[in-house]
Amino acid sequence: MAIAPSQEQLAKLRIEVASWAYGNSGTRFRVFGTPGTPRDPFEKIADAAQVHAATGLAPTVAIHIPWDRVDDYDALRRHAEDLGVAVGTVNSNTFQEEDYKFGSLTHPDARVRRKAVDHHLECIDIMRATGVRDLKIWLADGTNYPGQDSIRARQDRLAEGLAAIYAALDADQRLLLEYKFFEPAFYHTDVPDWGTSFAHTVALGEQAKVVLDTGHHAPGTNIEFIVAQLLRLGKLGAFDLNSRFYADDDLIVGLADPFQLFRIMHELVAGGGYGDPDVQLVLDQCHNIEAKIPGQIRSVLNVQEAVAKVLSIDTEALAAAQRDCDVLLANDILMDAYSTDVRPMLAELRAARGLPEDPMRHFLASGYLERIADERVGGAQASWGA
Ligand code: AOS
Ligand code: ZN
Ligand code: ZN
Numbered sequence: 001m002a003i004a005p006s007q008e009q010l011a012k013l014r015i016e017v018a019s020w021a022y023g024n025s026g027t028r029f030r031v032f033g034t035p036g037t038p039r040d041p042f043e044k045i046a047d048a049a050q051v052h053a054a055t056g057l058a059p060t061v062a063i064h065i066p067w068d069r070v071d072d073y074d075a076l077r078r079h080a081e082d083l084g085v086a087v088g089t090v091n092s093n094t095f096q097e098e099d100y101k102f103g104s105l106t107h108p109d110a111r112v113r114r115k116a117v118d119h120h121l122e123c124i125d126i127m128r129a130t131g132v133r134d135l136k137i138w139l140a141d142g143t144n145y146p147g148q149d150s151i152r153a154r155q156d157r158l159a160e161g162l163a164a165i166y167a168a169l170d171a172d173q174r175l176l177l178e179y180k181f182f183e184p185a186f187y188h189t190d191v192p193d194w195g196t197s198f199a200h201t202v203a204l205g206e207q208a209k210v211v212l213d214t215g216h217h218a219p220g221t222n223i224e225f226i227v228a229q230l231l232r233l234g235k236l237g238a239f240d241l242n243s244r245f246y247a248d249d250d251l252i253v254g255l256a257d258p259f260q261l262f263r264i265m266h267e268l269v270a271g272g273g274y275g276d277p278d279v280q281l282v283l284d285q286c287h288n289i290e291a292k293i294p295g296q297i298r299s300v301l302n303v304q305e306a307v308a309k310v311l312s313i314d315t316e317a318l319a320a321a322q323r324d325c326d327v328l329l330a331n332d333i334l335m336d337a338y339s340t341d342v343r344p345m346l347a348e349l350r351a352a353r354g355l356p357e358d359p360m361r362h363f364l365a366s367g368y369l370e371r372i373a374d375e376r377v378g379g380a381q382a383s384w385g386a
Helices: 041-055 072-083 110-130 151-167 194-204 223-232 258-270 292-311 315-323 327-338 341-354 359-365 367-373
Strands: 016-018 060-066 086-091 134-137 174-178 208-213 238-243 282-284
Touching: 016 072, 016 086, 041 060, 041 072, 041 292, 041 359, 041 367, 072 110, 086 110, 086 282, 086 367, 110 134, 134 151, 134 238, 151 174, 151 194, 151 327, 174 194, 174 238, 194 223, 208 223, 223 238, 223 258, 223 327, 258 292, 258 327, 282 292, 292 327, 292 341, 292 359, 292 367
Parallel strands: 016 060, 016 282, 060 086, 086 134, 134 174, 174 208, 208 238, 238 282
Antiparallel strands: none
């Protein structure tokens, strides 16, 4: 009952990888080192370029300020281009400085709020220097105890800070606001859910969109419903993709619950977001114990497999079954596509595009991992704890 998608449809997939996935990361208990860990942003981009070379799926690399701060952003941009990739989304960081202990854009003290806005203005300058369109804002802001601060006042300060940042954007740039239900704040979070992010981005204007991180919801949340809703509202700007078993685990996408990834991609395709450069697919993961570049290769291939399964859905038959209220047939049509082994068709696609048919094997045989382990000593920690 499944159909065979065209190579043209399959080839539309683009996934952005993130620089911090290549650095050492861990939990609050321990950060484990990996031989060959990049020592600077240039080496992180070099590693990311390997993922694109092996798969043809990951042409852009998100960066993070301050972790990827360099003296010469034009050099970073050229370095990426020389390696066949481009710098992607610029991520701000207002969660690692003492000043931000009680919040950043929502902080009761105007001096701290100004500092947080200024940090975002620096990020926008970096976007100009690197030719980047998107600024992604994830705020750790929130409180730990009822009464600690006024929830309402913090929303007002947030709106004011976001407006100041939005006003600094060029006409072709976007502000993407990510939500997360808890952590590091444990009582209330200032941008906890898609509704709050939606409300703020609507107030800001057309250039502001929502980021949906798949690990940022309470267990049991129907994430594909949020995807469908944000797409129909024209407000889904990007995904942060990863897997979770418990909270914001940032594990390899599609490994904890491949069926959920399929359902999410189904709504992406059904809502017209697939292949639309305005709806970015980004990996937001940390490889605490597994090899990083292979972990990223596995991740982009998992997304590709999920998308190929979705594109195998017989949409006409599905629409007919839905019109007929034929519950079991409709579900069968969906599950049939999900059960399809799409690996042979993807190997064919790669062969047709001059890519290795087995990207993982190709990369592991290339000797790159052994080379960086020899050459690089003393990698930088590129992420924070849990
Ligand atoms: C934090 O939990 C969020 O997922 C962020 O998207 C992300 O991990 C961060 O922006 C990296 O700086
Ligand atoms: Zn995220
Ligand atoms: Zn997260």
